[in-house]
Amino acid sequence: MSTVNPGYLYILQNPSLSETHLKIGRTTRDPEERAAEISGSTGVPTPFEVVWSGETVDCVLAEEIVHHHLDAYRTNSAREFFELELAHAIHTAERAIARTGRIRFLRPASAPDPRDWDLDEAMPFGSG
Numbered sequence: 001m002s003t004v005n006p007g008y009l010y011i012l013q014n015p016s017l018s019e020t021h022l023k024i025g026r027t028t029r030d031p032e033e034r035a036a037e038i039s040g041s042t043g044v045p046t047p048f049e050v051v052w053s054g055e056t057v058d059c060v061l062a063e064e065i066v067h068h069h070l071d072a073y074r075t076n077s078a079r080e081f082f083e084l085e086l087a088h089a090i091h092t093a094e095r096a097i098a099r100t101g102r103i104r105f106l107r108p109a110s111a112p113d114p115r116d117w118d119l120d121e122a123m124p125f126g127s128g
Contacts, residue, residue: 007059009066009097010034011089012048022089023048024070025080026063052090057101065096 007028012035013019027034031053039047056062067074069092073084082089094105 005058005060006056006103008034008053008055009059009062009093010053011051011086011093012038013051013086014039014044014046014048016044016046018083020083020085021075022051022082022084022086023080024063024066024082024089024093026059028059051086052093052105054093054097054105055103056097057103059100062093062096062100065099066093069096 005028007026008031009026010024010031012023012025014021014023023038025034031050035048035050042048054062067080070082070084070089073082075081075083097105
């Protein structure tokens with residue numbers, strides 16, 4: 001029997017950092033609450049903003065999948081920060097969520113419209 005870990009996968013940006021410097025992680029709480037918690041503990045001058053989140057039945061597996069597929073963009077192997085375009089991160093996260101039991105996607109109004117994404121559809125997204 002597989003383990004079920006309901007929760008959220010989220011993507012955060014910080015106005016004090018490059019717009020391509022993203023934090024991608026998971027939480028079992030509200031992503032806004034997690035962003036506030038991270039903002040208070042990192043010492044950055046401005047708070048992190050949730051630019052995308054997705055609710056899934058297994059946030060642990062979804063995070064493992066997205067981190068695996070974005071490993072080449074990781075800025076530090078011990079941290080959940082990645083240097084890549086937001087559209088690419090969202091695309092990868094939504095595919096990971098779809099594979100792990102999507103409940104819903106939450107896109108703030110400021111998030112890019114998926115119809116405007118210029119992504120290479122041949123981007124590898126295998127089974128693991």
